[in-house]
Amino acid sequence: MYTKVLSYIRDNNLIKPGDKVLIALSGGPDSVCLLNILFQLKEELEIEIAAAHLNHLLRGDDSYKDEEYVTNICREMGIRYFIKRVDINEYSKEYKVSSEMAGRSVRYDFFDEILKKEGFNKIATAHNANDQAETILFRIMRGTGLEGIVGIKAFRDEKIIRPILCLGREEIEKYIESKNLKPRIDKTNFERIYNRNKIRLDILPYMKANFNEDIVQTLNRMSVLLKKDNEFLEKLSLDLYNKYCVEYDDYFIIKREIFREEEAVLNRTLRHAITKYSKSNYDFEMKHIYMIIDLAKKESGKVSELPNQIYVENIYGDIYIKRKKEKLNTINIKEEINLNKNNAHNNTIEFRNYYIKFSVMNNHKENSINLNESNLIKYFDFDKVNGIISVRNRKNGDKIVPLGMNGSKKLKDIFIDMKISKDERDTIPILCFDERVAWIIGVRNSEEYKVTAQSKNILKVVVERKEY
Structure with missing residues (x-):
């Protein structure tokens, strides 16, 4: 048994020397088997182990007896353990999810919390070969693709490992009996009100008796074969993602x-x-x-x-x-901020998600600045500004004379040409001088206020996005 699990761990690169492995310990036969096997192998694997138990409060006194059993077995073995109680029924109602989904979410949140606080880097769960067979059949009946038929992965998300996925339930039961471990038994596993229980109690035994007595291992072998095909397609899809998707x-x-x-x-x-x-x-x-x-x-x-x-x-x-975003309460959001020309030097205003900084450069030579320095840094002929500098939202009918052009163009047409989405258009600040659009910030600036060799006073505008 130990040799088989050790080979499976090494063949699938589940554990490395120095790993700190947190074992999901329900107190049932599978998790108790996993705990004892890793306990026996921890010296050879050069790892540290501990256990975590989530009390779902679903089974009355039995839930507390499970918790007590886990506490006692961990104390006897001299390993660290972590216990948490959560009312899954209340959680399920509050978040409007099934009890199964609620239990899974809370359980893994608990495990992740321990990993962060205590420095563990792996979570070991006790899924076995029978669980794999049941999962494959369950997914086939619901409708699935190749990835679904692959079933439970031995290693997932770079932290979740299944070291006894290679063991069948009969092997686990024999191990438990030989070690006289006396695990807790969840009676709900024998209730046929759950589809997965029907597969475990009715469908798999029927297939074994009438079609293939080795059906569990057959389904597991199929999973291993399809895993290779699936990994190849996953690699191709990841290449496509890196090529065509932008985050x-x-x-x-x-x-x-x-x-x-x-x-x-x-x-x-x-x-x-x-x-x-x-x-x-x-x-x-x-x-x-x-x-x-x-x-x-x-x-x-x-x-x-x-x-x-x-x-x-x-x-x-x-x-x-x-x-989806909640509608903003726009009562206290300014749609326009005005600044007098005389107050522009070394002034900073805050508009929506931006800081906009103004500074004036005197007696300037054109070739001493980089006019293409950044999309968020622009220079303007300050002497062409008469009085008011404003930053505002776009308005219907807004026009600009784009740099390098003679005639004006609607902002709407510029957004369409540059394929800027409707949602994004409303978030782009507009810089105006004397009510004329000088800069669609980050998009296009105006010919009317461009810096030339004759410009004497230059207005430098630097835009920074707020960090949250």
């Missing part, structure tokens, strides 16, 4: 060229984009991927809503992934 703080962009790629890798790339943006692996289904593909075929401006407060928008063929 910003508030949104992601999926470039239109990606939709020419083969659907097998396109689907995976889109899933990776929305799960990475939303930081959730469990809210999205295949129908949401098809929704994005369909959106890419529509005209600019069309929007589709996804779960987890996410939506996608077609902006000139590119797909923007964004998060």
